[in-house]
Amino acid sequence: MTISSAGPALSQGPACPIPIDRYPTITLAHGGGGRLSDILVRELLLEAYGNDELERLGDGALLDLGPGRLAFSTDSFVVYPHFFPGGDIGSLAVHGTVNDVAMCGATPKVLSIGLILEEGFPMEDLWRVAQSIRAAADEAGVRIVTGDTKVVDRGKGDGIFINTTGIGVLDEGVDLGAHRIEAGDAILVSGPIANHGIAILSLREGLEFETPIETDSASLHDIATRLRDVLGGDLHAMRDPTRGGVASALNELARTSGRGMHIEESRLPLDPPVRGACEILGLDPLYVANEGKLIAFVAEDRADEALEVLAGHLLGRGAALIGRVTEGPAGRVTQKSTIGGSRVVEMLSGEQLPRIC
Numbered sequence: 001m002t003i004s005s006a007g008p009a010l011s012q013g014p015a016c017p018i019p020i021d022r023y024p025t026i027t028l029a030h031g032g033g034g035r036l037s038d039i040l041v042r043e044l045l046l047e048a049y050g051n052d053e054l055e056r057l058g059d060g061a062l063l064d065l066g067p068g069r070l071a072f073s074t075d076s077f078v079v080y081p082h083f084f085p086g087g088d089i090g091s092l093a094v095h096g097t098v099n100d101v102a103m104c105g106a107t108p109k110v111l112s113i114g115l116i117l118e119e120g121f122p123m124e125d126l127w128r129v130a131q132s133i134r135a136a137a138d139e140a141g142v143r144i145v146t147g148d149t150k151v152v153d154r155g156k157g158d159g160i161f162i163n164t165t166g167i168g169v170l171d172e173g174v175d176l177g178a179h180r181i182e183a184g185d186a187i188l189v190s191g192p193i194a195n196h197g198i199a200i201l202s203l204r205e206g207l208e209f210e211t212p213i214e215t216d217s218a219s220l221h222d223i224a225t226r227l228r229d230v231l232g233g234d235l236h237a238m239r240d241p242t243r244g245g246v247a248s249a250l251n252e253l254a255r256t257s258g259r260g261m262h263i264e265e266s267r268l269p270l271d272p273p274v275r276g277a278c279e280i281l282g283l284d285p286l287y288v289a290n291e292g293k294l295i296a297f298v299a300e301d302r303a304d305e306a307l308e309v310l311a312g313h314l315l316g317r318g319a320a321l322i323g324r325v326t327e328g329p330a331g332r333v334t335q336k337s338t339i340g341g342s343r344v345v346e347m348l349s350g351e352q353l354p355r356i357c
Helices: 035-049 089-103 123-140 195-204 221-234 245-257 272-281 300-311
Strands: 069-077 107-118 143-152 160-170 186-189 235-239 260-264 295-298 320-326 333-336 342-344
Touching (some): 035 123, 035 143, 089 107, 089 221, 089 235, 107 123, 123 143, 186 300, 195 272, 221 300, 235 245, 295 300
Parallel strands (some): 260 333
Antiparallel strands (some): 069 160, 107 160, 186 295, 186 320, 260 320, 333 342
């Protein structure tokens, strides 16, 4: 593995529909609620991801999502750089919110998009982000039905922040969560971990590895639905290990469930370039963020079947059974090392890599 200071090249994407000779960057007037706000919304944002509900431009959306319970999630995205290998802040915002809804066992249906734009942010970059949002939403099968745009003074917003809200519908009888986790449950992860965090770090620091490392950012609704449909009630819980990585996700669930958890270092799936990067940079991959992986807690006797379902999906290549749930100690996560020892896996202290999502 070699490291150089060259950063990855990023494509420019489609042309922005607002002529850059008119307004090449965001101005404070774009957030003033007047003519420029109207131009921004109608000519750029509606052009990027318009639909019947959104084009009404009301203060909210009127939705008929059908019978059943709803799952509701909101999130904010401040990742920097805004564009990175394999994704950008726009697609990440959609994926992150869709995944939070999917981990509840729901089918994601609609999203809201709130944009906080800094004066001087390039209009072309906003167009790229808007197009990315639309593409990610289309791929996930969700509609963008309402939103908001605000502009802040130059130097106060670092370009762009995005807030999203997602709503999904749960089928009758679906019940997933930490309260369902039982001693003996298999702990599975849907594929190699730590790719997103290392991709962001390599771009920030201008590092280039022999094999390029891209974010794993993706919408997990389809693979989660397949797992739920096959396992039924034997799928007890799911979680996407984003900030804080697998270690923090397991600690949160161990504390909430009142169970212990034991994993094995040798079973953790890692792409070789990511493993090498973590070793060189002194990072523990258990704490590095992911944006396209899920952890599943499955009844002990259905573990092999669950692993087969995960491995049979495009987003589940490299899926692995990494450990088991134990009776206790309550709230404690332990790991067997590759040399046979055991250590306590604590919750991440501080921020290993800030502004990762």
